[in-house]
Amino acid sequence: MSIEDNLRIRIARACRVLGKQELTRALRGHISARIPGTNRIFIRARGPAENGVRYTTEDEVVEIDLDGEPVAGMPKGLRTPSEVYIHTEIFRARPEVNAVLHLHPPTVVLFTVTGTPLLPIYGAYDPQGLGIALEDPPVFDSSVLINTPELGRQLMATIGAKRACLMRGHGITTAADSIEEASVIALGLNELATMNYQARLLGDPQPISQGDREALKPAIKRLAEKGAVPGEPGDSVVAEWRYYCRVTGEGDA
Numbered sequence: 001m002s003i004e005d006n007l008r009i010r011i012a013r014a015c016r017v018l019g020k021q022e023l024t025r026a027l028r029g030h031i032s033a034r035i036p037g038t039n040r041i042f043i044r045a046r047g048p049a050e051n052g053v054r055y056t057t058e059d060e061v062v063e064i065d066l067d068g069e070p071v072a073g074m075p076k077g078l079r080t081p082s083e084v085y086i087h088t089e090i091f092r093a094r095p096e097v098n099a100v101l102h103l104h105p106p107t108v109v110l111f112t113v114t115g116t117p118l119l120p121i122y123g124a125y126d127p128q129g130l131g132i133a134l135e136d137p138p139v140f141d142s143s144v145l146i147n148t149p150e151l152g153r154q155l156m157a158t159i160g161a162k163r164a165c166l167m168r169g170h171g172i173t174t175a176a177d178s179i180e181e182a183s184v185i186a187l188g189l190n191e192l193a194t195m196n197y198q199a200r201l202l203g204d205p206q207p208i209s210q211g212d213r214e215a216l217k218p219a220i221k222r223l224a225e226k227g228a229v230p231g232e233p234g235d236s237v238v239a240e241w242r243y244y245c246r247v248t249g250e251g252d253a
Contacts, residue, residue, distance in 0.1 A: 007033045007042050007179075007231075008061040013250050014183045015044055018103060019054025020248040023190055029053050029103035029171070032087040033179050036098075036231060039066050043087060049077025053103070066092050083145055085152025090175050093156050097175045098231040101182040104171035107193040112139060112168045118192050121205045123216050128188035128240070129195075131220035134213065135162055137189070143169030164189055177226045180233040180241040187244065 001009075011031050018024065018031075027050060032043035044053070045062045060078060063071040068084040087100045111118055120133035140158045144151065155173065159165035163185050165173045172189060176182035199205035225234040233241065245251055 003036060004042070004063075005058075007035065008058045010179045011042055011044060011061045012056045012058045013245065014101075014179050015053045015056035017244050017248045017250050018101075018183055018186060019052065019056070020250075021187065021190075021244065023105045023186055024053050024103040024171070025106075027052050029101075030081045030083070030087070031101045031179060031182065032091075032099065034091055034098045034231065035063070040064065040071055041066070041087060041091060043081065043084065045074070045078040046081045047078040049075070064088075082147045085149050086146045086155055086173055089149065089152030089156045090159065090173075093153075094161070094175065096177065099176050099179045099182040101174045101176075101179075101186055102171060103186060105186070105190045105193065107197055108166060108172055108190060109169065110197065111193055112166050112170070116196075116200075118166075118189075118196050119205055119207045120213070121196060121199055121207060123208050123212050124219075125195075126188060126191055127216055127219040128184060128223050129192040130208075130213075130216060131223060132164055132185060132189050133192055134220070135164070137162060137164040137166050140165055140167045140170075140173075143167070178231055178233040178237065181226075181237045183244075184237050184240050 011033055014031050030044040032041045034041050040063055042061050042063055044056055045060050050060055064080055065071055066088045068080055068088050086102050090097055090100050118133055120130050123130055138158050140155050146152055146155055174182045174185040176185055223236045227234045
C-alpha cells in the first residue's frame with residue numbers, strides 16, 4: 001500500500017470513529033494529514049456528495065496544497081472545506097505537526113459558551129485528559145467560520161505550540177504528529193469536558209493537588225511519546241486508538 005493510500009484510509013477511519021463516538025454530528029468537521037516530504041495535505045472533503053463525518057470513505061479524502069487548492073481535480077459533488085484554513089495555516093506555521101483535526105463536540109462547546117473552565121479534576125482515571133487539562137487549552141474567542149487565511153492565522157496564533165484549542169460557540173481544533181494522536185487528544189478533551197459537566201451537577205468539583213500532578217507526569221509524558229517515524233503514532237497512542245477502532249466496529253488500527 002502506498003503512503004498516500006494509507007493516509008487516506010487512516011483519515012477516513014478516524015472520521016468514522018470520532019463520528020460514532022459522537023464528537024460531532026452530521027457533516028460538521030474534518031481531519032487532515034500532511035503528505036510526507038511535500039507541501040500538500042489530504043483532508044476530508046465537503047459537498048452534496050459527502051456522507052457525513054460518521055460515514056466518511058476514502059473517496060471523500062482529497063489532496064490539496066497549502067493554499068487550499070485541489071492538486072489533481074476534485075471528485076464530482078465534493079469540494080474543499082470552507083474552513084480549510086484551520087488546517088493549512090497550522091501546517092504552514094508548525095512543521096512538526098502532521099495531522100490537524102476540527103470537530104464540534106457538544107459538551108466542549110457548552111463550556112466555551114459559558115466561559116466555564118475545564119478543571120484537572122482527575123488523575124489516574126485518564127492521564128491523557130489530565131495532560132490536556134494541564135496544558136490549559138486556549139480559547140479562540142469567536143464563533144465564526146474560519147473561512148479565510150487571515151482567520152486561519154488568527155486561530156494559529158491562539159493555539160500556538162499547544163495540542164488543542166477550544167473555539168467559542170464552535171468546536172475544537174487539535175494539532176499532533178499523527179492522525180491517531182490528534183484523534184486521541186480530541187477524545188481525551190471530550191472526556192474531560194463530560195466529567196467536568198457531570199461533576200458540576202453533583203457539586204463543586206476541585207482540581208487534583210499539585211503533588212498528584214507531579215506524580216502523574218511520567219504517565220502523561222509516556223502517553224505523549226511520538227512514533228519512530230514522523231506522522232506515525234507512538235505505542236501508547238496505538239494501543240488506545242486500537243480500542244476505539246474496535247469498540248466502534250472499525251477493526252484494528
